[in-house]
Amino acid sequence: MIKSNYFADALIKDRPIIKTVEPMCKAKSLNIILLGPSLLQQGGISNYEKIFLEYAPSEVNICHIITHEEGDIAIKIVVFLKAIWKFVWMLLMEEVDIVQLEISQRGSILRQGIMIFLAWIFHKPIILHAHGSQFHVFFADLPKWIQTLLSWLFCKCQRLIVLSESWKTFYIENLGLKPEQVVVFYNPVKVPNEVPQRSVSNQVNLLFLGRIGQRKGAFDLIKAFSLLPLEDQNRSTLIMAGDGEVEQASNLVKTLNLENYIKLLGWIGSGERDVLLTQSDIFVLPSYNEGLPLSMLEAMAWELPVIVTPVGGIPEIVTQSENGLIVSPGNIEELSNAIKSLIENENLRLSLGAEARTSVFPLDIKKHWVSFMDLYHSVLN
The missing domain is CATH 3.40.50.2000 (Glycogen Phosphorylase B;)
Structure with a gap:
C-alpha cells in the first residue's frame, strides 16, 4: 500500500527554511507530530522549534502543526481550530508514531491540554516538552480542581521533558508524575566553529x-x-x-x-x-x-x-x-x-x-x- 506524504507536505508549508523531510514510506523512519507555536512567532519556544527542526535527522519525519500564532483573539481561535482539524485528520489517516507537544503556561496549557486528551484518546505515545519559565507561579494560582485536572493530563504522557533538575523535582512533587516519566534535556545551542578575536579595546x-x-x-x-x-x-x-x-x-x-x-x-x-x-x-x-x-x-x-x-x-x-x-x-x-x-x-x-x-x-x-x-x-x- 502506498502511504501518504502528508508529513512532508505539512512540514514544507510550515517551515520553508527547513530541509524537506524524507517520504513516510522510507524504511525504519519515525513519524512525529510536533504541536507548538508558529515558527514566525517571537519567543523561546519558536526559536527552539527552529533549531530542532533544522537539525532533524533524515530518518525522522516531523509534521509541525501550528497551535498558536500572534494576532487578535479571532486569529488565535481560527489557527487553533485548524490545528485540531489537522491533528485529528492525521491521527485518523496517517501512521503516527509519537505526538510531541511544546508547552508553556496560561493559554498554552489550555490549547495543549486539549491536544494531549486527543492523543490519549487515539492511544498515541505522548512526549511533553515543558518550557514555561513561570509555570510554578501559574500552577500555584489555579483552583484545586484545575490543578487536579492538569495533573491527570500530564500523567498521560510517556515522557515529560524539563529544562533542569529543579524543574524535574517541581513536576514530580506538584503534578504527581513518576520519576521515570520525567527527563532533563537542557536546551540545545548551535556552537559556531569560530568566534571573533576580542582584542584589547577601550570600547x-x-x-x-x-x-x-x-x-x-x-x-x-x-x-x-x-x-x-x-x-x-x-x-x-x-x-x-x-x-x-x-x-x-x-x-x-x-x-x-x-x-x-x-x-x-x-x-x-x-x-x-x-x-x-x-x-x-x-x-x-x-x-x-x-x-x-x-x-x-x-x-x-x-x-x-x-x-x-x-x-x-x-x-x-x-x-x-x-x-x-x-x-x-x-x-x-x-x-x-x-x-x-x-x-x-x-x-x-x-x-x-x-x-x-x-x-x-x-x-x-x-x-x-x-x-x-x-x-x-x-x-x-
Whole structure:
C-alpha cells in the first residue's frame, strides 16, 4: 500500500527554511507530530522549534502543526481550530508514531491540554516538552480542581521533558508524575566553529537579548547601568534587543539620561542576533524567572562572559566566577558591580568567556538530537 506524504507536505508549508523531510514510506523512519507555536512567532519556544527542526535527522519525519500564532483573539481561535482539524485528520489517516507537544503556561496549557486528551484518546505515545519559565507561579494560582485536572493530563504522557533538575523535582512533587516519566534535556545551542578575536579595546559592548520587561530584568539592567561610574559609562554601550515593553524601557533610558549609552533595537532576526553576538563583549540577563534561556546559551557559545541570576536551570549551567557571574534577582547594586568588574577587567572577561564556550559544547544541537533519538526509541519500546 502506498502511504501518504502528508508529513512532508505539512512540514514544507510550515517551515520553508527547513530541509524537506524524507517520504513516510522510507524504511525504519519515525513519524512525529510536533504541536507548538508558529515558527514566525517571537519567543523561546519558536526559536527552539527552529533549531530542532533544522537539525532533524533524515530518518525522522516531523509534521509541525501550528497551535498558536500572534494576532487578535479571532486569529488565535481560527489557527487553533485548524490545528485540531489537522491533528485529528492525521491521527485518523496517517501512521503516527509519537505526538510531541511544546508547552508553556496560561493559554498554552489550555490549547495543549486539549491536544494531549486527543492523543490519549487515539492511544498515541505522548512526549511533553515543558518550557514555561513561570509555570510554578501559574500552577500555584489555579483552583484545586484545575490543578487536579492538569495533573491527570500530564500523567498521560510517556515522557515529560524539563529544562533542569529543579524543574524535574517541581513536576514530580506538584503534578504527581513518576520519576521515570520525567527527563532533563537542557536546551540545545548551535556552537559556531569560530568566534571573533576580542582584542584589547577601550570600547566594551554589553548585550541583552530577550523580551523587554520586568521578568527578564530589563528595567533593573537599565538602572544598574545608570549606577556605573561615568568613566565606565563613557567606554560602554548597552544594546537591548527584544520585543515587549520597549516604550517603557525607552522612557526609563530618557529619564536617566542614558540615550547616548543604551540602544533599544526591538525584535531582531537570527542573522542580526549573530552579528550582535560577534560584536559584543558581555552578555547580561538578570531574570526573575527562567526555564533555561536560549539567548544565554547562544552567548556562551559565542564565547561571551555572562552575568545572570540563579533562576530556573541557569545554576546548572553557570558557575560563579568560572564561566560567568551570578547576581541576585532584583539586586540592582550587585548587578551594577558585576557589570563594572567585567568592564574594567579584560582578562576576567576573556577567561570567563573562554570557559563559557567550553561548558556549552555538550549542549550542541547534534548531541541533543542523539539524546532525542534515544528518547523516541525508549518510548516506542
